[in-house]
Amino acid sequence: MHRNGFAKGHLGILLLSYLPLATLLNPTCNPGKPGMLNVHFVCHTHDDVGWLKTVDQYYYGAKSSIQRAGVQYILDSVVSALLEDPTRKFIYVESAFFFRWWDEQTPELQEKVKMLVDEGRLEFINGGWCMNDEGAGHYNAIIDQMTLGLSKINETFGSGARPTVAWQIDPFGHSREQASLFAQMGFDGLFFGRLDHDDKSNRWANKELEMVWEASANLGKDAWLFTGVLPNGYGPPSGFCFDILCNDDPIMDDPRLREYNVDNRVEQFIKAAQTQAEGYAANHIIMTMGEDFNYQSSEMWYKNLDKLIRYVNARQQNGSNVNVFYSTPSCYLDALNKANMTWPTKTDDFFPYASNNHSYWTGYFTSRPTLKGFVRQSNNFLQAVKQISSLLEMGQDPRLERLKNAMGVMQHHDAITGTAKQAVTDDYYARLTEGVTESFNLVAEAYGKLQPSVPEAEAKVTPVFCPLLNESSCTLSETSPSFIVTLYNPLGKPRMRYPVRVPVPKDIAYKVTDHQGNAVASQLVPVPENVLNLPGRKSSAEFELVFIADIIPPLGFTQFFVQRTENRLFYKTQQSKIIVPQTEEELTVKFKESLLLVFDKTTHLLNAIGIEEGGEMKTLKVNQTYLWYAGMPGNNVGEKNRASGAYIFRPNGTSPFTIADKVNITIIQGDVVTEIHQTWSSWMSQVMRIYDGDLLSIEMEWLAGPIPVDDHIGKEIINRIVWGDTSTGGTFYTDSNGREILQRIKDYRETWTLNNQEPVAGNYYPVNSRLMILGKNGFMAALLSDRSQGGTSLDDGHMELMIHRRLLHDDSFGVGEALNEEAFGEGLVVRGKHHLIFSDLAPPGCDFGCLQRSLGERVMMPPIMSFMSTTLPQQTWKETYNTQWSGLQQSLPLNVHLLTLEPWLDGTLLLRLEHMYELEESNPHSKPATVDLKDMFSSLEVISAEEMNLAANQLKKDGKQYHWAVGTSHPSTNDIDSITGSRYGDAVDDGFTITLQPMEIRTFVLMVKKSTKLH
């Protein structure tokens, strides 16, 4: 039954099914025995894609002194154990490891492995490149990493091997969006190991460890997923670990032995099974027989489990009702479904995760912020490279694959989380840097293809990407007297009024002209002192040349010509006006007469915002500053001695400390941008700025570090904004993996009574893109971030995001190192951005929902900037080159996000379009959107479009999920179900016009040909 998705066959899907009929055979699940307690043994290994050792070291089993773990031996050993006995089963999760091993096997062995897969003896579970983190992962990257692994399984083993169960046994808390994505990927169920300890005890007592998760407030039953909490983390019951890494006794079954232990061991086991059954509602239970990197010598496990099965089941003749057998999660799920029971439901998420009263795993939401920022930037870059490769029909280039693989590895629950050892983190950086660098070359090649073939050598000049723009440094722009700036916009809609910042040396003026040769206003803005003093910074840039790119076309680029000029008069006009307040007076910075920022006369901190409404100035009281929590020291002996560390956030006390009573302030004004530079200390500063863009926001570019620790106190830095006169009653909102918004209530959990003994850490939630509050009279505010962070609202009107952490103690959850990042012999420095918005900033035709979603999309996917040095005069450049180009014929609707465009199998393209609004979130935009696929692209004509599930490993029409009866059906989701219609009802409409409902993602495989229209 659980395999009926392919029992009907997928022979029609040429793209997916390469295998003969044999793959489509229905493997058998042991159905168990009615009236008995049926125990499903699930033999598994948990193989981290990097943690204490690098992914390569784990694969080969290097550095055994750190951890005895070698994945190649696990797969060797398991496959031979499975081939020896057809009753044995095994599941495997991480495609990043599996396909390395697969590529090393002989064709003969590969055939045998295919047989094991076909017969359901080796089953792929989850099947992503890794088992991704759910707290710090962004949905775009999660979908990509799942697609990467699942497509490899499809290509290699055919659609019959499609994983149907999601297996998130180790991630530190579980997001609702992840469950929703799994459901949309066609998974039938999800199992995990970690949830709040009190939540687990309650569920155990109420037999509610298994439930139906109604995982979206918008998508109805399309996002329902059966979810089970595993009984024992993901390990075996106590006393029954037979691995070479374990110390439990084997089954000693020769009756002549003095140490014969069968009776004893069988009784122990039956007791363990009965104890476990107390927490579960059905007469089927699952036992995870495995642990981290288990089965390197798998005969130890199998030999003892074989015996255990034989001896335990033999007791049935004496009246025992325990029946045990080899199984898999999908067979277990099938048995639960067949039990025809009614299940409880769940509509919130499983954050934050506390493993005891003082161990909230909320530190990792922020740990290693530079890594988190780099991953987010790389995601944007990967999307752009995939788009460009698609539009120019460059196919699945190995350079692109490298970046995809690196990004897949980065989503692992010890990678993006910042919970790997430093040496492993260095390896992650190196991997991602390699991937990005190779993809740069691919993009450079693509830009070349878009240029006309000119005989001059100039045409061969390749663009340079400046990876150190985040420290205001770029060798080319600093040294070249004349250069071209190319901006590629990865959004499916034009990017209007985008601020461009180019690092340049001092005392030099530059003229900027746009793609048509028109002069563009520009301004020279000094680089802040703390940036100039960055450890390791090697740059002559003391200024940034700032100008506005009026319009960058969708999936396209535009170019600017930048040239040094000796004109001193021009230089004067380009200079910013710099104001350093001399007296103690309240500072008011005006922006276009309609917006004022007011800074306190003593502290120089923001204390009010004035905004013009209906001809009058309205004042909003708001304070903003950076503060720090002292990280709890501790030896981790007993709950109360837990230290704040890579996983755990545990402040020593509930109030954060101030960095300085008064900040130094400089105001920089000019035609293009107004900036307020504030310095708290040598290690904390910020630039607050407002551009004259088409959406207003107050940008806060923060620079934190090196965090001083010579006082032996670890520090965790926050940006805190406090709105006065705003009653939020402990309620705030955070995004789930960057998509749907969840309500959070201080010191409250929806499904159990919280006894919060960590008043700060227990209220921290993952923020992947935004934290919002809703005040009186419809006032709304949001703080958007450029990377994943932890955040909360601990008091009325508060918004708080943690930006950096430097700690001196390990929290004793395995990593064995304090989170004390250094670079250039000092504490690591991080530069990032927050965007502050509030309802009054919404422009005409755009409400707050529209403001936060549109800005969120822009923050997530800024234009990709590259540089080319040139000796051509501006006029020749303009006449010679293609200075503006778009891959789209027209903009996508404003409420549609182009999520994926990537080269797919056999010259096809994979396209995902997403409705980026929730129901009722925005008056103008929460309506269905339609897109015409046929004429979407400028250079490609779409010949056919096949709709797939979200993972693109099954035709959408072939998707079929189990039916589950639920106890308390959530009323709103039922309503939604009738609004959006059934999951499988929306085929591609007549022609190529498709409709998207709020929050819907639709995935298509497109066959395309070069468009004749434009050539």
Ligand SMILES: [Zn+2]
């Ligand atoms: Zn793990």
